[in-house]
Amino acid sequence: MPKTTFFKITARLPRFRADLLTWYAAHRRPLPWRQSRDPYRIWVSEVMLQQTQVATVIPYFEKWLQVFPDIAALATAPIDQVLKSWEGLGYYSRARNFHRAAGEVVARHNGEIPRDYAAFRALSGVGDYTAAAVLSIAFGLPYAVVDGNVKRVLARLLVLEAAANDPGAKILFQEKADQILDRNHPGDFNQALMELGATVCKPRTPDCPGCPVRVYCAGLHGQMQTQLPNRLAAKKTPLKHQVAVVPLWENQVVIRRRPAQGLLGGLWEFPVVERAETEPAKRVVGDLLNSEFGPGFDRLTPLGTVKHAYTHFKIEVSVFLAEATDSAPRSTVSENGKWINISELETYPFSKYNLRIIELLRKHLDPS
DNA sequence: AACACGGGGAC
């Protein structure tokens, strides 16, 4: 076993920072939001990147900038257009809060994104991470970011035993990140640490031989790098059974808007109810039709089953087409619902599983 | 402190 070089990072902080920054300058990926320091563009990217991988974000980022080129355009846009541009990205409160924050920037700061930490951090949807990221990258202010990448890299580099997904450990990680931050190059240093985590110090298999800071890595030195960071065990997610119905009359279907807050808040959906596992899906959908849409639906066709996994539960949705083939059904449906033409479906924002229902519907109506 | 909140990439 050959001896490997190891330096305590605390004894060589300036060298560590320089090595990391040199590596970043040579290896940074040419991502769309790295083409300028426009604080709005940086902000858009940081909101989209929350809990979302780079490859997923790129097409959404490009489209968003086309539709909402600046903070004023976002502030004045209707919420349905905002959610439609976010459709498929998940965590829709990010879109709702960003939209609200744009209004706050106009109202409180004359349309100018504030450079002051307290002022920016106070905007809707802006937490510790986003405030530090935008202010350091766009304005060069010395605030250290702590995200999943940073926690993983720090846990290995410094051998921190605290669980990365324990909210109580956040203070420790923030403290360490504050200490190693290069206050002369905070934006690049923050991005370098995250880039290292995303491309080298990866969750499963860190590429230590290719790591620019391996000589400072206590985790590698102690051969503990692959078992760090520690993590609190995840809970199991229950399975919920649901029944969704697509009421159809001529070329029209019923959709409804979900409550503005909570799961998939503000998105549209086909009428859906939960059912006990033992309850026959067909009877549940019959009851739903009678209570919410009145008589007239004389043909019920199963379209299939849609499965979807959320963070805290899974759903299995039995989908039915309910047709009124004889007489017209009631024109008014429950308060949040409405009849629309099938061709209008693409103009409303839907969740992923509802988009799959639309696929099932189109396949049934036009099997080709 | 614990939980709610989407969807997808990597394995």
Add this chain to the structure above:
DNA sequence: GTCCCAGTGTT
């Protein structure tokens, strides 16, 4: 299937 991602808000 599991893990986990450039996190934030609510209770």
